[in-house]
Amino acid sequence: MKVTIFGAGYVGLSFAACLAEAGHEVLCADADPARIEGLQGGRMPLHEPGLEALVASGVAAGALRFTADERAACEHGELLFIVVNTPADAQGRVDLRHVIAVAAAIGRHRDRDALVVCKSTAPVGTAAQVEAVLGGELAQRGARHRIAVAVNPEFLREGSAVRDCRRPDRVVIGSEDPWAIGLLTRLYAPFIQDPQRQLLVMDRRSAELAKxxxxxxxxxxxxxxxxxxxxxxxxxxxxxxxxxxxxxxxxxxxxxxxxxxxxxxxxxxxxxxxxxxxxxxxxxxxxxxxxxxxxxxxQKGRLFELMSRHFGGTLAGRTIAVWGLAFKADTDDMRDAPSLVLLERLWAAGARVRAYDPAAMPNARGIVGERDDIRWCTTAQEALQGADALAVVTEWEEFRRPDFAQLAGELNAPPTIFDGRNLYDAAQAESAGIAYYGIGRGRSSMLR
Ligand SMILES: NC(=O)c1ccc[n+]([C@@H]2O[C@H](COP(=O)([O-])OP(=O)(O)OC[C@H]3O[C@@H](n4cnc5c(N)ncnc54)[C@H](O)[C@@H]3O)[C@@H](O)[C@H]2O)c1
Structure with a gap:
């Protein structure tokens, strides 16, 4: 089937590549021309395990293409997915401007029947709003073809987006239109083993709320x-x-x-x-x-509290190694990452940071900027050198099994670990002479 995906972000790009792999003809559009230029040149805009190879094979097979041309994107797919960002402000008001911009573009440019599918997470009633915007644009130019709107929320997890796309627990289809339901059922057929159990069809508002x-x-x-x-x-x-x-x-x-x-x-x-x-x-x-x-x-302040208690309330002049900056393992996504709260608190207390993350450092540097009180390290081990303690913030696989004796040797004495992900066995760390603090793990023998 011919599919257009609007939005080449974590969700849109993963979904596009998996649809291409499943045999669909996919055109992926983004409003950011630099992102599209990069993708056309084989450069990934984000880190997601397995995605780079999948994108490359989709492109090589001619099943996956990228465009910054809005009109071409609107003309391509019989299904047009809206997978753009829907940020919410501090009060929780969702900014739908990108969703509405795509709806308006489709209304302006699409000249045949199509199904528009809202995959972005958006408040109940957004599909109706999209329909109204589309309808307005079509009416303005006297177009008479049919553009239906369905909801199909996405449940994938960053870090396992490809796996989740290929094998979703369930697919929620928000539509009461048999034509739309039929198209989406056909599109998802390669990913679904048990349609009775996994394909959940409901009205649009329930699908929006289910997400x-x-x-x-x-x-x-x-x-x-x-x-x-x-x-x-x-x-x-x-x-x-x-x-x-x-x-x-x-x-x-x-x-x-x-x-x-x-x-x-x-x-x-x-x-x-x-x-x-x-x-x-x-x-x-x-x-x-x-x-x-x-x-x-x-909770985002908890590791800092533990550190502050351990160091008698004064972190000024201390150096803390931070392992992991991304909000979770296997992603470079720094949006709302707990590490940012820890860094801010450490700096406010006068501490210095030696940070390492296998994928998120470029994004983290972009947010934090250049400053004297952070050292960006190229390995986990380098981050430890001369630090007074280690804080583990992200559960990357490479942090899971450290050599505690070596770790104790790299840190200043007395070596201390603040394990924000409960990755380690307290007794094992303590037997290497390390003071160990986890989250909710009681007091180990060396704790004060
Ligand atoms: N990231 C996740 O784990 C996840 C999981 C499920 C659902 N979602 C939802 O999916 C949606 C997308 O999330 P994401 O993390 O992929 O976002 P993202 O920020 O990574 O990507 C969004 C992309 O949309 C592009 N865009 C914005 N306006 C556009 C337009 N008019 N035309 C074409 N492209 C446009 C942006 O340039 C960006 O590249 C959001 O609503 C989010 O809540 C995200």
Whole structure:
């Protein structure tokens, strides 16, 4: 099938490459000409495991092309996906200007029937708004062809976007139009093993809300576990044991139960804010989600609190090695990353930072800028040299199994680890003479 994807970001590019791999003819458009120029020249604008090779093979097979030409993009696909960014401000108001810009462009340029699919995460009612904008543009030029609008929220996770696209748990189709449902069913057929179970067809408003509800639930699980981590600390329990104890319950399940530095990224915080704001405007306060956001905000300061306590309240003149800047492993995405909160607090307290991340350093440098109190290191080991402590902020695979004896030798004495992802075994670290702090893991024998 001929498909146009508007938006060559984390979602749009991954989706485009997977559709091309599945045999569809895909044209991927972006409003940023530099991004398109890069992609046309074989340069990736983002880090996503497996994506570079998939894009290259799609391009080589002629199944995947890129364009900055809005008209060409509108003319190509019988399905036109809107996968642009939908940021929310601090109050949770979602900025739909990019979604509306694409809708207007399709209304101006498309000269045949088509199905427009809203994949961007956007508030309930956005598909109706898209339909109105499209309809207005078509009416203005007296066009009589049919452009339907469906909703198809995306549930992929950064860091495993390709895998999630190829094998989605479920595909939600928001439409009551049999033609639209038929097109989307055909498009997704290569990715679906059990249509009865995995293809969930519903009205558009429910599909729009299902996306927000999913992210709200995931954020709630994380904040819940971070609160339990506080309880575990006070009770002398280990949150990792508690996690195993509840994750084995099939009613609960093991995912998204990791206590840590708080959730970050472009979605959870933004979508919780947006849902809370929308509900408040409708006169309904979402008490659970307000607490989820507040807990997460506090949690982002937790590693710093532990450090401050350890160093007797004064971090001035200390040097801290920071392993991991991205908001999670396997991505270079720095949007809302908890590491940024830690860096700001460390600098405000007069500490210096030696930072290393396998993929996110260019993006992090772009946000932080050049300053004297951060050293950008090229290896994890280099970051340790001369540091007073190590803070682990992102759960990259390469941080999981350090040589503790070597690590203790690189850090200034007495060596200390603040493990924001509970990657390590406290006893193993302590046996190498390292003071170890995790999140919600009680007090190890060396802790004060
Ligand atoms: N990132 C995720 O993990 C994730 C997961 C599920 C859903 N989502 C949702 O998917 C949407 C896209 O997210 P993302 O992370 O891929 O965003 P992104 O910021 O990585 O990419 C968005 C892209 O859209 C482009 N764009 C903006 N206006 C455009 C226009 N008029 N025409 C063509 N391109 C335009 C931007 O230049 C950018 O390259 C958002 O609504 C997000 O909430 C994201």
């Amino acid at each position: 927000y509800a999913a992210n709200a639930m995931l954020a709630t699980r994380i904040s819940f576990m971070n609160e339990m981590a506080r309880v575990a600390e006070q009770a002398g329990a280990d949150i990792e044991a508690v996690r195993r104890g509840i994750g084995a319950d099939r009613r609960i399940g093991p995912d998204f139960l990791q206590a840590g530095v708080g959730y970050g990224g472009s979605c959870l915080a933004k979508d919780v804010r947006a849902l809370t704001h929308a509900a408040e405007r409708a006169g309904h306060a979402l008490r659970i989600l307000s607490a989820v956001a507040a807990t997460n905000h506090e």
